[in-house]
Amino acid sequence: MLDARGRSCPEPVIMIKKAMASNEDEYTILLDNRTSLENVSRFARVAGYHSDYTEENRIFTLKITKK
Amino acid sequence: MIKNEKIVIVIAGIIIGIISVTLVLLGNPANMGFCIACFVRDTAGALGLHRATAVQYIRPEIIGLVLGSCLMALSKKEFSPRGGSSPLTRFILGFFVMIGALMFLGCPFRMILRLAGGDLNALVGLVGFICGILAGIFFLNRGYTLKRTYSLPKIEGVIFPVIQIVFLSLLLAAPAFIYFTEAGAGPGAKHAAIAISLAAGILVGILAQRTRLCMVGGIRDLVLFREWKLLLGFLAILASAFVMNTATGNLSVGFANQPIAHTDGLWNFLGMLTVGFGSTLLGGCPLRQMILAGEGNTDSVITVIGLFAGAAFAHNFSLASSAKGPTTNGMIAVAIGLVVMLIIAVVNTRKAAATVNN
Numbered sequence: 468m469l470d471a472r473g474r475s476c477p478e479p480v481i482m483i484k485k486a487m488a489s490n491e492d493e494y495t496i497l498l499d500n501r502t503s504l505e506n507v508s509r510f511a512r513v514a515g516y517h518s519d520y521t522e523e524n525r526i527f528t529l530k531i532t533k534k
Numbered sequence: 535m536i537k538n539e540k541i542v543i544v545i546a547g548i549i550i551g552i553i554s555v556t557l558v559l560l561g562n563p564a565n566m567g568f569c570i571a572c573f574v575r576d577t578a579g580a581l582g583l584h585r586a587t588a589v590q591y592i593r594p595e596i597i598g599l600v601l602g603s604c605l606m607a608l609s610k611k612e613f614s615p616r617g618g619s620s621p622l623t624r625f626i627l628g629f630f631v632m633i634g635a636l637m638f639l640g641c642p643f644r645m646i647l648r649l650a651g652g653d654l655n656a657l658v659g660l661v662g663f664i665c666g667i668l669a670g671i672f673f674l675n676r677g678y679t680l681k682r683t684y685s686l687p688k689i690e691g692v693i694f695p696v697i698q699i700v701f702l703s704l705l706l707a708a709p710a711f712i713y714f715t716e717a718g719a720g721p722g723a724k725h726a727a728i729a730i731s732l733a734a735g736i737l738v739g740i741l742a743q744r745t746r747l748c749m750v751g752g753i754r755d756l757v758l759f760r761e762w763k764l765l766l767g768f769l770a771i772l773a774s775a776f777v778m779n780t781a782t783g784n785l786s787v788g789f790a791n792q793p794i795a796h797t798d799g800l801w802n803f804l805g806m807l808t809v810g811f812g813s814t815l816l817g818g819c820p821l822r823q824m825i826l827a828g829e830g831n832t833d834s835v836i837t838v839i840g841l842f843a844g845a846a847f848a849h850n851f852s853l854a855s856s857a858k859g860p861t862t863n864g865m866i867a868v869a870i871g872l873v874v875m876l877i878i879a880v881v882n883t884r885k886a887a888a889t890v891n892n
Contacts, residue, residue: 472682473682473683473684474679474682474683475683475817476818477674478674478679480758481675484758499614499685500614505539509539509761509763510759510761513759513760513761525685
């Protein structure tokens with residue numbers, strides 16, 4: 468579980484990028500703004516992952532799974 | 535959806551390029567349809583924060599950008615008051631980004647517009663800008679962060695947009711304590727009609743909020759993530775302003791005699807190097823800071839106040855360049871700015887910081 472709440476771009480994308488070095492099939496990242504959500508989702512897609520999020524009280528839980 | 539996003543930002547960029555050149559045709563200074571640095575500087579002057587009589591005017595474009603972004607954020611439920619991510623560090627970075635921009639004579643937005651007008655000095659600036667961004671990326675990759683931001687009460691986020699309405703009232707009422715450059719006495723006197731400038735600002739604010747347009751983000755994301763989206767916006771503005779300038783006879787290619795520019799290559803390079811480095815450390819160019827400020831981000835508000843303070847200092851202590859070239863004081867200030875930014879980058883870079891929490 469990555470916690471990128473309060474982080475402004477590009478930090479959340481760098482976090483997921485570094486995490487992906489471990490080459491796992493699934494990652495979960497917490498985000499609190501839509502720009503970061505878009506950016507991380509976009510990066511995940513390009514990196515060959517599928518992404519899906521849920522939103523609760525303006526906190527996005529983004530789940531990234533390998534395609 | 536990825537394609538869609540890219541098409542939207544290209545269209546937005548084309549519209550912004552057209553608006554920028556149109557503002558010049560309607561009265562704004564040449565290659566200055568938009569310039570966050572120049573307009574903040576003019577507004578600071580109008581408020582008497584500096585007394586450079588050639589550059590004093592409350593620019594409605596700035597007011598519009600913030601209000602346009604604020605309205606759009608509110609309607610999309612993205613208005614989100616927040617702050618607390620190293621505010622004073624951001625103030626100082628904003629301050630020196632302005633010093634660098636006034637060395638070059640333009641923010642990254644005006645750099646593109648100057649390029650689109652054929653000003654090749656801006657090409658030298660662009661090289662410096664890219665080098666500055668690369669320096670920032672070097673630290674980002676090693677864990678540079680200004681730490682997290684926190685949610686704040688709604689009223690915190692509303693203050694800055696309300697201040698813009700106060701600025702607009704001061705512009706319209708023009709009381710005696712507000713300074714305006716007299717006709718013919720400098721760039722401050724050159725402006726489109728208030729309603730037009732305001733509308734242009736609001737429209738660009740809306741487009742920039744939706745597309746997350748950022749001059750520094752474009753090059754940064756391409757290098758960091760091989761992601762083209764933001765850079766496409768940057769390129770679309772360049773292309774559309776270039777076509778508009780060519781069509782209206784405002785294109786003049788060369789280094790010498792460019793409007794509100796100087797030909798000192800080294801300092802054009804170093805000025806934009808400072809802007810690129812500082813903006814990358816801040817997470818966005820001055821335009822992006824203005825948009826985020828409208829969304830309720832008080833870290834960006836503090837950055838913008840840093841820009842104001844930088845502009846005031848620049849003209850109170852002869853740091854800003856003019857068409858004649860840079861000043862010695864300005865060179866010293868830019869050098870200090872680069873050292874300060876380097877220190878900020880080093881002390882905020884910790885290897886462990888960017889890895890897994892919880």
